[in-house]
Amino acid sequence: MQVVVAGAGISGLTAALALARQGHRVRVVDRDGTARPAGVDAAAAWERRGVAQFHQPHAFLARLHAELDAGLPDVLASLVAHGAAPVDLPDGLRALWCRRSTLEWVLQAAAEAEPGVELRHAAVADVETAGGAVAGVRLVDGAVLPADLVVDATGRRGRLSRRWSGDTVDVPTDEVYVSRRYRLLPGAEFGPVERGVVSVAEGDGYAVLVFPHDAGTFSVCLTRLPDDEDLACLRELSSFEAATRAVPLAALWTDPARAVPISPVMVMGGLRSTFRLLDDAAPLGLHPLADAVSTSNPHFGRGSALAVAHALRLAGAVADAPGDARSWRAQVDDWVRGELHDWFEDGCRTDAARAAAWRAARDGAGWGGGPPAFGPGTPLPGWLVMAAAGADPVVGRAVLRHAHLVDPPSALTAVHPRVAAMLAEGWRPGRPPADQAGEGRPAGPPQAPPRQVLLAALAAA
Ligand SMILES: Cc1cc2nc3c(=O)[nH]c(=O)nc-3n(C[C@H](O)[C@H](O)[C@H](O)COP(=O)(O)OP(=O)(O)OC[C@H]3O[C@@H](n4cnc5c(N)ncnc54)[C@H](O)[C@@H]3O)c2cc1C
Secondary structure, three states, X not given: OEEEEEOOOHHHHHHXXXXXXXXXXXXXXXXXXXXXXXXXXXXOXXXXXXXXXXXXXXXXXXXXXXXXXXXXXXXXXXXHHOOOEEEEOHHHOEEEEOOHHHHHHHHHHHHHHOOOEEEEEOOEEEEEEEOOEEEXXXXXXXXXXXXXXXXXXXXXXXXXXXXXXXXXXXXXXXXXXXXXXXXXXXXXXXXXXXXXXXXXXXXXXXEEEEEEOOOOEEEEEEEEOOOOHHHHHHHOHHHHHHHHHHOHHHHHHHOOOOEEEOOOOEEEOOOEEEEEEEOOOOOEOEEEOHHHOEEOOHHHOOHHHHHHHHHHHHHHHHHHOOOOHHHHHHHHHHHHHHHHHHHHHHHHHHHXXXXXXXXXXXXXXXXXXXXXXXXXXXXXXXXXXXXXXXXXXXXXXXXXXXXXXXXXXXXXXXXXXXXXXXXXXXXOOOOOEHHHOOOOOOOEOOOOOOHHHHHHHHHHO
């Protein structure tokens, strides 16, 4: 069978490798013309215009590790050989500390070495159809590549399958990413990483995330509401540096005795949560994957794990019924409408609750206007349950499994009564660090300082 994959990102390369290993001839076409750099360190400066988030920090969840282990174990082994660090978590889970550039470099090297895969640089203009099925793709230069299976792996901005978009949800994530990368000084070690792949300090109206990567590198990311004018200055170097000094978690990691910055401050806004189903007129053999189907708030770090899972589901469907495009569509659709949609909804619910709480904090109404009254049958917002993870081991374990996409989203509701009890006993998210505990605000583990403290630090910068 002839396969064309549009997009040599995470899902496209995964699908290409898995399909070629079934004996299919796979052509991968990507509009980015820059060749794979000489090594993973050079890849940290890889110009990948087709992937706007390429240099933003990525967390690689236990689900990504498990999917690669099951579907492409040689790629996982190569990642580790090239410096990605497997991280052991409770329950036998294993995640990865790794730059996104390292993951793509390793995937692309594997695709280049795969006998059944051909990579070429060109932009795909459209999908060619005949008799209700795909016939191939047309490139922008007019050339047509024939195919029995067209994989649309063109990412969050891809348009290839849009003319067959059916039911669609498209909402803002209400969060802007502002990040910077650092490298440890010789002999220095990473700071604490409390969620396996990321450390988080939740503030009132903002959050700080630290992502350990490979090769002694890590990123600090400050996130804020898009309409939070007080924090818009974080894009400026002086403000970003002031914020990292003001938030204990970031100050600990970026201490000049521990690490040096190795990138500018990088901003990514306009982030949206999208979910697009194909309509009934979509040609058989057309398979949009990953971000071309669904995007979510990067704060959850789910995109790559779901991208690999989606690509491997497609390859599995093809292996189950070679030549039966109707069966591929049915099998992949089941997963998209099931698990992928459940994670999408989970993310949207969490985003909406977080944005409401952050807006209340920004507008001076405190923590969401005070703790809401939670009674039997009242669902707790997901962000609140996640915030409770550091304060209770049972909640922590459930949140870890949820955060790493190991259990279905619904499993987290089992710990809701426990979090409701914590609230009733006085626990609140986002407590100040011990040395800033004030009247009526008990000390907790180092978190983010009150918003006014951060704003004062920014004003002084
Ligand atoms: C700020 C930010 C942070 C993120 N952080 C995380 C994280 O921590 N953990 C995580 O798992 N995920 C994270 N994600 C999500 C993750 O980056 C995506 O889910 C993932 O890249 C999706 O892979 P993909 O294969 O769908 O598309 P991409 O990896 O985006 O690849 C798309 C490819 O298609 C090519 N292309 C586009 N149009 C065409 C065309 N017409 N013809 C030919 N080629 C084309 C592009 O050049 C590109 O190479 C983050 C996303 C953002 C925005």
